Amino acid sequence: MLRSQMNQKEQLVPTEGLERERPQYGAVREVEINAVPTSDMVASEGRFRRNTYIVAVLLIVGGLIFSGWRMALGVALGGALSLFNERWLRSSVGAILGTAAAAHERRVPRWTATKFILRYFVIAIIAGAAVWSGYFNLLGVGLGLASFVGAVMVEAGYQSYLTFKNQ
Numbered sequence: 001m002l003r004s005q006m007n008q009k010e011q012l013v014p015t016e017g018l019e020r021e022r023p024q025y026g027a028v029r030e031v032e033i034n035a036v037p038t039s040d041m042v043a044s045e046g047r048f049r050r051n052t053y054i055v056a057v058l059l060i061v062g063g064l065i066f067s068g069w070r071m072a073l074g075v076a077l078g079g080a081l082s083l084f085n086e087r088w089l090r091s092s093v094g095a096i097l098g099t100a101a102a103a104h105e106r107r108v109p110r111w112t113a114t115k116f117i118l119r120y121f122v123i124a125i126i127a128g129a130a131v132w133s134g135y136f137n138l139l140g141v142g143l144g145l146a147s148f149v150g151a152v153m154v155e156a157g158y159q160s161y162l163t164f165k166n167q
Contacts, residue, residue, distance in 0.1 A: 044155060051151035052083060059143050059150075067137070074137035077130050078144015081123050086148055092116045 056079030063071035092115045123145075130136040 047155055047158070048148075048151050049083075051154045052079070052086070052148050055150035055154070056082070056144060056147040059147060063137075063140055063143070067140070070135065070137045071140040073135055074130070074140020075144040075147075076140075077127070077136050078141040079147045080144070081126060081141070082145045082148045085119060085123055085145070088115075088119045092119070 056075065059075045059079070060072050063075045096116065127136075127138075127141045127145075131138045131141065
């Protein structure tokens with residue numbers, strides 16, 4: 001028997017038990033996840049919050065010095081919205097994941113998922129009303145909203161420093 005014929009014959013013969021054990025595409029299987037935050041993760045979250053405050057204050061001072069009080073007010077509002085957004089994101093994602101984990105279902109309640117999207121509309125309405133009032137600069141609001149990004153960049157630099165220091 002030729003090797004190609006043997007491989008073809010082997011492929012045609014079903015092996016017992018394998019079809020039942022192999023999950024179908026899209027099949028759901030339960031996975032146990034140990035999601036206990038480490039001390040480094042908790043410290044990193046604290047540094048994110050602290051760095052967000054520091055970046056926002058530096059942007060407010062820079063906006064006041066270089067562009068005036070409207071820019072500083074815009075950055076302050078954007079920084080406050082950034083902190084609000086981060087806390088709301090944390091609570092809505094925690095609720096979504098907590099509900100899904102507790103119920104062992106793939107779907108979450110409608111309002112829980114809606115809260116995740118609703119925060120964008122709330123932030124847009126607040127920022128739009130503030131800019132429309134004329135007291136806040138739109139660029140300042142955008143810079144303030146980006147204060148969390150600045151905090152992430154500071155944390156990335158710190159983690160890189162620790163990585164290279166320990167080598």
